Amino acid sequence: MSGTDLSLLLLLSLILLLIFLKLITRPHPTKIPIKSRHVFITGGSSGIGLALARQAVAEGARVTILARDITKLEQAKASIRASTGTEIDIVCADVLDFNAVKTAVESAGVIDVLVCNHGVFFAYEVENMEMNMIENIIGVNLIGSFNIVKAALAGMKKRTDRRPVSIAFMSSQLGQVGIYGYTAYSASKFGLRGFAEALQQEVIADDIHVSLIFPPETDTPALAEENKRRPPLTNIILGSSGSMKADEVAKKALNGIKSGSFFVHCNFEGYLMSIMTAGLSPQRSYLMAFVEVVSVGVLRIVALCFQWTWYRSVEKYYAKSKRA
Template identity: 55%
Template structure:
């Protein structure tokens, strides 16, 4: 069923809100008159984020320093922040590398921060969200990635965490509908942030070639689309036309609140599956071609 979730004068709590996509979401919510809470580790960056929001918008901004891996710290922060209307679980870490060379410790960090961290945040926030005074429609929005819709070379562990987010959201939506809490998942393509800048340094060449076929987005654009998607109660929030196509191809058993989108999914399912297979083909071609020219170089 269609649903509208108001943002104005409501409490929006954003994890990983001190920079990158999270900060962009915070600024968009602030521009629409929300009260903002940001959670991240570095107090320095949190303070700078708060200043930059307060300079541009007249809204209340609270900051909380906690590691999402530390449940007690997360719970303390959320209790202090008070009942949340819109929870944006955006924090995440990503390191791209072939599975075989990537250390288990690095993989575990991604699972602990991105996946377990999301469990911690939602677990701590839920009792207070259910207790919210106005009982108006509330939202839990989870940041995935297009790498959470399709596995991509070099993304094994990261994709596992982001696919995991989808299972969490689909299950939780069924449990929380009765509480008028609506789940959303955002699936951005590569987005220019300092995090991605760092990840590029170790990224396999093949991953770079595959990603080149899809231009990067600006964090501000993703921030706008996220808030728009939350307000319109969308379960899946793709970020661009290509993202919309991938969302239709991977709709699976996800909820759909738009009758128009549901109709498009039903009518074009076969066509989008066909395009998805072509993309897979193209991917394997890129990988084969790279391996071939690389071997030739080694012989020479």
């Protein structure tokens, strides 16, 4: 066979692969309209959630935010009024308290886009965390999201507006890879992935579409707090990874939700991580599925190189601390 024959054969197989993927990727592509719809954001009084609330308002949504601290909620409402001239609704509840969550969700009215964004994080070695801190991180981030979804789902299913609706979870790149210092946090965010994958199969028949958002480090009040007490190795390992502004993450998140994407990445590093960690997760875009299929081998090599550098940092660090 000549060189041209070979390249023709390769081209033909790639085209056949594309056609095959277009036929089989599920769920089907969808679009979630935001304008004039009810967007409910937990943890909407600060950081990424507040940025998301402001942008949803700017796109014409009716927005409700939920958090614990009424003063921060009032401040968020005032700041959105000042920057957009629009009123949002605020509801007060601890996501750990199912009855409080249910009352808050019911008072807000039927939800079209539910964003479980609330979350807490601290970086410590598991040995240096009390059980109550571990339970708090997993409780708020994972069980809290169950409480929210359980409270909102029946209403979303019974909605009279038959257009597609969305349930989105704010995970983290640490929901795609475990890093030194984040045992509890990664466990909570990996947990959200299992929740989201199974939930999508349960709600697809009701035209409800699940998104999992994977932000990198994002400049928010919570990150500033966490940074004060990070283990040195956590800093060394995360040192070179990119960080973003809350507004930029919110924009990526909202676009991901509107396009009904299951995985939502926020930057180029996140794009590569989404391909690397695609595994058995659903994929709506046959083009993205194509990219996953053809690049998975090479990206596995890149992933192993990252692990190599991380383990070298750990080895060097402990070699030094033994000598000292």
